[in-house]
Amino acid sequence: MNLDELKRQAAARAVEFVQSGMKLGLGTGSTAKHFVELLGARVQGGLDVIAVPTSEATRDDAIRCGIRLTTLDEIDRLDLTVDGADEVDPSLNLIKGGGGALLREKIVAAASDRMIVIADETKWVETLGRFPLPIEVIPFGLAATRRAIEKVFADCGVSGQLAVRKGRDGHVFVTDGGHWIMDAHLGRISDAPRLAQSLGSIPGVVEHGLFIGLASTAMLAGSQGIRVVERR
Numbered sequence: 001m002n003l004d005e006l007k008r009q010a011a012a013r014a015v016e017f018v019q020s021g022m023k024l025g026l027g028t029g030s031t032a033k034h035f036v037e038l039l040g041a042r043v044q045g046g047l048d049v050i051a052v053p054t055s056e057a058t059r060d061d062a063i064r065c066g067i068r069l070t071t072l073d074e075i076d077r078l079d080l081t082v083d084g085a086d087e088v089d090p091s092l093n094l095i096k097g098g099g100g101a102l103l104r105e106k107i108v109a110a111a112s113d114r115m116i117v118i119a120d121e122t123k124w125v126e127t128l129g130r131f132p133l134p135i136e137v138i139p140f141g142l143a144a145t146r147r148a149i150e151k152v153f154a155d156c157g158v159s160g161q162l163a164v165r166k167g168r169d170g171h172v173f174v175t176d177g178g179h180w181i182m183d184a185h186l187g188r189i190s191d192a193p194r195l196a197q198s199l200g201s202i203p204g205v206v207e208h209g210l211f212i213g214l215a216s217t218a219m220l221a222g223s224q225g226i227r228v229v230e231r232r
Contacts, residue, residue, distance in 0.1 A: 003120050004030070006221035007084075010118035011035040013219050013226050014082045017116065020048040023075055025108035026062055027083025028055040028101035031118050035082050040065025052078060054108050055101040056176050072111055081112040086131040086209070088123050088218050092231040093192050097134030097209030100165070100175050106207055109214045117215045121222035129158070129189035134165070134209040135182045135199060136175060145204030146182070152198040153184070160186040179206050 011034035018024065018039060026036055036058060043049065043066050050068045052075075053059040062069055072078075083105055087095040094117065096102050109115045137145050146162060153159055165173040165181040172180055189195055189210075196210035218229040 003122065006120035007031040007118070008034040008038075009226060010120065010219045010221040011038055014116050014118050015039055015042060017080065018042070018047065018049060022049050022079040023070070023077070024049055024051040025078045025081030025083070025112050025115075026051045026053045026058050026067075027081065028058045028105060029084040029099045031084035031120070032058065032082065033061055035118060036061045036065055036067070040067055043067055052108055054083065054104040055099070072107070078108065078112040079114070081109050081115045082118060083109065083115065085117045085119050085123055085211075085215075087125050087128050088117055088119060088215070088220070089125055089128050089192070090229075090232075092117070092215040092218055092229065093128060093213070094211035094215055095128050095131050095133055095209050096211050097136070097181070098131065100134070100173060100181055102134055102209045103136050103175065103177055103179070103207040106211060106214070109211065114217070115215045117218040119218065119220055121220045121227070124220055127188050127190065128192050128210070129186045132183040132185045133189070135184060136177075136179045136206040136208065137182055138204050138206060139180050141204055142180070145202060148202045148204065149182070149184070149199065152195070152202065153186070156191060156195045156198055158186045158189055158195065160184055177206070
């Protein structure tokens with residue numbers, strides 16, 4: 001079974017938790033795309049839900065699948081957000097943002113009563129950091145922001161290459177919010193909550209890809225089936 005099939009299995013399990021009348025957050029990325037498609041099939045069968053997408057790409061997918069959409073300006077809380085992750089640790093802390101939607105993903109997750117993470121088993125790690133940590137930044141004063149980030153890294157006992165993300169066309173990748181992303185290749189983050197708090201204090205940092213204390217459940221699909229992990 002290939003990774004894409006595993007992702008779809010995890011998404012299918014998460015769809016089982018959706019009930020009519022729910023207000024949902026729809027994540028971004030290859031695994032979340034499976035969830036949107038499977039949810040759309042249930043909507044076509046009569047399921048009544050309304051959802052907030054976390055990116056323009058997810059918005060387009062949801063419209064194509066016939067899912068009613070709303071915004072966080074129109075409703076105050078979501079019952080459930082389902083999203084993927086680039087890494088998941090045993091405390092259900094996450095690295096997200098490989099697809100560049102981390103800011104909207106975090107806003108939606110924080111506005112939800114529950115967040116379910118769906119992923120294949122390769123995303124499970126004992127310690128975060130193998131996947132490059134995305135840091136969304138404002139282009140203005142980028143050199144000063146980089147220096148501040150590097151100082152935070154030193155204070156938190158991590159180090160590694162920090163690079164502005166480029167798109168497939170070779171130009172700087174620009175997020176849906178008009179910001180840039182710097183990817184930090186740290187290898188290992190020994191204290192993710194401390195690093196998250198420290199990065200959040202830098203003026204030029206809009207948001208970062210450390211999702212601490214937001215996920216309540218992870219559904220990890222592997223060759224032996226789906227492992228469900230609840231936050232301790």
